[in-house]
Amino acid sequence: xxxxxxxxVAGHQTxxxxxxxxxxxxxxxxxxxxxxxxLRTIIGGEIKEYTALVEDTRRQAVDRLVMNARLMGAxxxxxxxxxxxxxxxxxxEVVAYGTAVRLVRA
Numbered sequence: 001x002x003x004x005x006x007x008x009v010a011g012h013q014t015x016x017x018x019x020x021x022x023x024x025x026x027x028x029x030x031x032x033x034x035x036x037x038x039l040r041t042i043i044g045g046e047i048k049e050y051t052a053l054v055e056d057t058r059r060q061a062v063d064r065l066v067m068n069a070r071l072m073g074a075x076x077x078x079x080x081x082x083x084x085x086x087x088x089x090x091x092x093e094v095v096a097y098g099t100a101v102r103l104v105r106a
Contacts, residue, residue, distance in 0.1 A: 001066045002076040002103070009076060012103040018072045022097040023064025025057050028090050053092060058082060061096035074100035 002009055061082070069077050080098035087093050 001069060001074070003062065003066065003080050003098070004076065004078050005080050007079055009078065009103060011106055012076075013106050014078070014101045015104045016102040018069075018074050018100040018102065020097065021065060021069045021072060021074070021077060021100040022095055023061040023066070023068060024093070024095050025060045025064065026087060026091055026093045027053060027057050027060075028092070054084070054094070057084075057092060057094040058096070061094045065096040065098065069100040072100045074102060076101050076103050 002012075008014070062080075065077060065080070077098040078101055080096060082094060082096055084092065084094045
């Protein structure tokens with residue numbers, strides 16, 4: 001499955017637009033991870049525990065986006081974007097969204 005942040009995919013034309021598609025993931029860092037991350041804020045620099053959490057969550061969101069697009073009969077997602085936010089003080093939400101399409105070679 002092609003997932004693109006652009007409206008068009010090089011060498012292809014959009015044959016059919018199937019509609020919006022998304023993948024949502026909400027995750028929480030465990031207590032020990034929050035404690036370690038809290039200690040790192042005192043020292044400064046990258047908080048690797050949260051970086052890993054966000055990267056993993058984005059990957060899962062894209063995987064769910066692709067799964068939902070396949071269920072719609074799509075072979076690509078164009079204009080893919082991420083949105084993220086916090087739910088409470090311990091949870092992170094990431095949404096991958098875009099437009100499910102069918103492509104043909106140009």
